[in-house]
Amino acid sequence: MVDVGVLEGALGLVVERHEVLRTVFREGVGGVVEQVVLPGGGVSLPVVDVSGVGEGGVWSVVEEETGRGFDLSCGPLLRGRLLRCGVDEWVLVLCVHHIVVDGWSLGVLVEELGEAYGALSGGGVPGWGVLPVQYADFAVWQREWLSGGGVAGQVDFWRGRLAGAPALDVVGDRGRPVRSSFAGDSVPVRVSSGVVGRLGEVAEGESATLFMALLAGFCGVLHRFTGQGDVVVGTPVAGRTRTELEGLVGFFVNTLALRCGVSGESSFREVLREVRGVALDAFAHQDVPFERIVQE
DSSP, X not given: OXXXXXXXXXXXXXXXXXGGGGEEEEEOGGGOEEEEEOOOOOOOOOEEEOTTSHHHHHHHHHHHHHTSOOOTTTOOSEEEEEEEEETTEEEEEEEEOTTTOOHXXXXXXXXXXXXXXXXXXXXXOOOOOOOSOOHHHHHHHHHHHHHSSTHHHHHHHHHHHHTTOOOOOOOOSSOOOSXXXXXXXXXXXXXXXXXXXXXXHHHHHTTOOHHHHHHHHHHHHHHHHHOOSEEEEEEEEOOOOSGGGTTOOSOOOEEEEEEEEOOXXXXXXXXXXXXXXXXXXXXXXXXXXXXXXXXX
8 A cells, every 4th residue: 555645745755855856947047047946845746547448548647647747847847646556566657857867867866756755755755865966057167168178078079079070861761750759669689698708708708897788789780771781870878977976867868979880891890990999089089068069
């Protein structure tokens, strides 16, 4: 049985702890958008009884909730709904705007919500330490770094690395729409543990990671489908290069454009070595936001 009051209290503690979950974005002087941190307050979790509607009905309610938009200027940018599926079966739906969280943040959010619920259920409080920084501090650090001279070297690296990079010409079974709808999808692919283990061994033999090995394989597939030997693949990085950011909720993720050379005559190990070098160089210059590189 879920104690709704305790769960609301636990979520409220998490929102109170992370200022970014109480942040809205409003137009300030000169039309510049500014972050505004709202004071803490109670969090409401409306309860919806979906018992008897079946799994399809539950998913309909979830899709309805996740399909609602956010008002960035008023908030909240985190909202929830608790679905009662039965006496001992509940579904918690949390919707958070991507402007205030990334994938890493979701792990922090879920872990701290569980800790807070457990502590409050036992009549105590979560044993969290005080956060050393808030997301606004990171925003200030990044703004100061981008306006200083330290960014020039990384910008020069990317300008040189991506100069003349071609667009990838992948021929699909249908043409691209004139206007993107962003109604994409994902296709899960299962890879056996034996293949993953062997791939890890090959990567280790080249002082590479499993990510690098998978990227090498992906670049090889793109080369096969397009015939292009110059391939650029985008990949996200956590962007949490300072230890004090690891336990913080916020949007830190950045995108790196990895430009790899692939030849039909290359062995997989040769492609892996190429990808390893490209990835290491990119990781060493990951602080420049992708939007800034596009502007350049």
